[in-house]
Amino acid sequence: MTATHLDSPWPAPTGSGPLDAVVEVPGSKSLTNRYLVLAALAEHRGVLRGALASRDTLHMARALESLGARVVQDGSDWTVEPMPADADLRPGDEPVEVDCGLAGTVMRFLPAVAALTRRPVRFDGGPTARVRPMGPVLDAVRALGARVDDGGRGTLPFTVTGPGRVRGGQVDVDASVSSQFVSGLLLAGARFDQGLLLRHTGPTLPSVPHIEMTVAVLRAAGVEVDDSRPYIWQVSPGPIAARDVRVEPDLSNAAPFLCAALVLGGSVSVPGWPTHTTQPGGLLPELLTAMGGTARLEDGVLTMTGTGEVRGIDVDLHEAGEIAPTIAALAVLADSPTRLRGIAHIRGHETDRLAALATEITRLGGQAEQTTDGLVITPRLLHGARVETYHDHRMATAAALIGLKVPGVEVVDVGTTAKTLPDFVGMWTAMLGDATPGPR
Numbered sequence: 408m409t410a411t412h413l414d415s416p417w418p419a420p421t422g423s424g425p426l427d428a429v430v431e432v433p434g435s436k437s438l439t440n441r442y443l444v445l446a447a448l449a450e451h452r453g454v455l456r457g458a459l460a461s462r463d464t465l466h467m468a469r470a471l472e473s474l475g476a477r478v479v480q481d482g483s484d485w486t487v488e489p490m491p492a493d494a495d496l497r498p499g500d501e502p503v504e505v506d507c508g509l510a511g512t513v514m515r516f517l518p519a520v521a522a523l524t525r526r527p528v529r530f531d532g533g534p535t536a537r538v539r540p541m542g543p544v545l546d547a548v549r550a551l552g553a554r555v556d557d558g559g560r561g562t563l564p565f566t567v568t569g570p571g572r573v574r575g576g577q578v579d580v581d582a583s584v585s586s587q588f589v590s591g592l593l594l595a596g597a598r599f600d601q602g603l604l605l606r607h608t609g610p611t612l613p614s615v616p617h618i619e620m621t622v623a624v625l626r627a628a629g630v631e632v633d634d635s636r637p638y639i640w641q642v643s644p645g646p647i648a649a650r651d652v653r654v655e656p657d658l659s660n661a662a663p664f665l666c667a668a669l670v671l672g673g674s675v676s677v678p679g680w681p682t683h684t685t686q687p688g689g690l691l692p693e694l695l696t697a698m699g700g701t702a703r704l705e706d707g708v709l710t711m712t713g714t715g716e717v718r719g720i721d722v723d724l725h726e727a728g729e730i731a732p733t734i735a736a737l738a739v740l741a742d743s744p745t746r747l748r749g750i751a752h753i754r755g756h757e758t759d760r761l762a763a764l765a766t767e768i769t770r771l772g773g774q775a776e777q778t779t780d781g782l783v784i785t786p787r788l789l790h791g792a793r794v795e796t797y798h799d800h801r802m803a804t805a806a807a808l809i810g811l812k813v814p815g816v817e818v819v820d821v822g823t824t825a826k827t828l829p830d831f832v833g834m835w836t837a838m839l840g841d842a843t844p845g846p847r
């Protein structure tokens with residue numbers, strides 16, 4: 408149990424609107440962690456500007472350091488000295504310890520990187536991390552020639568002992584429960600002697616934009632990737648170029664703030680909104696427009712304007728499962744039902760998000776039923792309650808969103824938002840200005 412969990416629940420502030428706020432959102436978790444991995448595997452020193460400093464990215468930075476890279480933080484400008492190219496530089500039998508926290512990107516991106524060293528690397532995380540699916544990516548790393556000891560569980564903890572030099576070639580993976588299995592293998596693929604020919608074999612593939620993000624950052628680092636065939640990616644062997652990159656703001660973290668404009672009326676603006684992006688949050692302007700908002704992108708600033716009236720939606724979110732908790736919270740405050748589809752895989756996120764959302768919405772007096780691949784939410788009159796968050800940052804921000812309209816919402820362990828947005832409470836309060844604090 409973490410210290411923050413022992414703190415009293417956070418009384419989510421209600422708000423009266425109309426809002427008129429500008430919210431500066433820190434860097435993307437997904438981009439920061441991809442850039443960190445590629446910088447650690449690159450030939451020379453690289454720089455990330457506007458990097459996200461949060462639990463997930465700090466776990467990644469520390470893990471890469473224990474694999475031999477060096478990450479120096481100067482505010483949000485991070486300099487990365489790559490891992491030594493010679494995998495034998497840190498010989499010995501003492502396992503390197505990698506604490507993944509609850510970060511999917513750390514536990515799924517680094518086993519293939521660990522295979523490039525010869526030292527045993529032991530991965531572990533908190534109790535909730537130990538139930539997140541890992542099996543297919545571990546099998547793929549085995550197929551690449553590494554030894555993986557996971558006690559046959561297919562979850563954390565496990566130890567990867569690499570061959571040091573990875574031959575590469577053709578590998579199959581079933582990534583139906585997480586796109587991160589594909590991304591984690593592709594990121595290291597250029598460092599394999601024959602590169603990587605990766606084939607997804609499962610029935611569905613979630614979060615395709617995140618795979619496109621992986622392909623885009625690899626190409627930007629000079630790596631040749633052929634993704635012209637469906638569900639097949641070919642990464643050519645070759646050097647990874649050192650880069651000086653600016654990290655886009657985290658659009659999924661912008662989501663609750665943008666939704667607040669729909670709930671309370673008025674406007675919320677997010678500067679630094681990219682014109683083109685592979686982040687799934689790029690779908691937000693369209694999604695929130697369908698739910699009653701008006702989106703305007705001008706000079707790199709996205710402004711979402713709402714009226715206080717929210718419309719329900721029927722939508723397949725398999726490309727953007729990460730924003731499903733926020734959309735579910737918005738749907739609870741809508742004037743018509745919502746059906747979220749295509750997100751069975753979010754049962755393997757920080758917690759079983761379908762179960763957690765159904766339970767907590769019901770606790771607040773709402774109606775939410777799980778389907779095989781999503782949720783049906785029917786608006787009801789809500790009341791305050793103490794909302795459990797299950798170590799899930801997006802459950803906490805979802806509860807805060809509902810709290811804007813429902814007095815007496817208390818968020819357990821709001822500190823869990825530090826997984827990707829350490830100052831969530833400060834930013835939320837600042838957005839609301841002098842809005843009324845909710846009763847304890």
Ligand SMILES: O=C(O)C1=C[C@@H](OP(=O)(O)O)[C@@H](O)[C@H](O)C1
Pocket residue numbers: 436437438511512584585586587590613614617618728729752
């Ligand atoms: O590659 C990434 O950075 C991510 C991929 C997605 O994972 P899943 O495919 O497991 O949903 C997403 O939900 C997660 O927040 C970040």
Ligand SMILES: C=C(OP(=O)(O)O)C(=O)O
Pocket residue numbers: 509510511512729756757801827
């Ligand atoms: C699913 C998420 O995280 P992770 O990268 O740990 O999978 C998320 O941030 O919503």
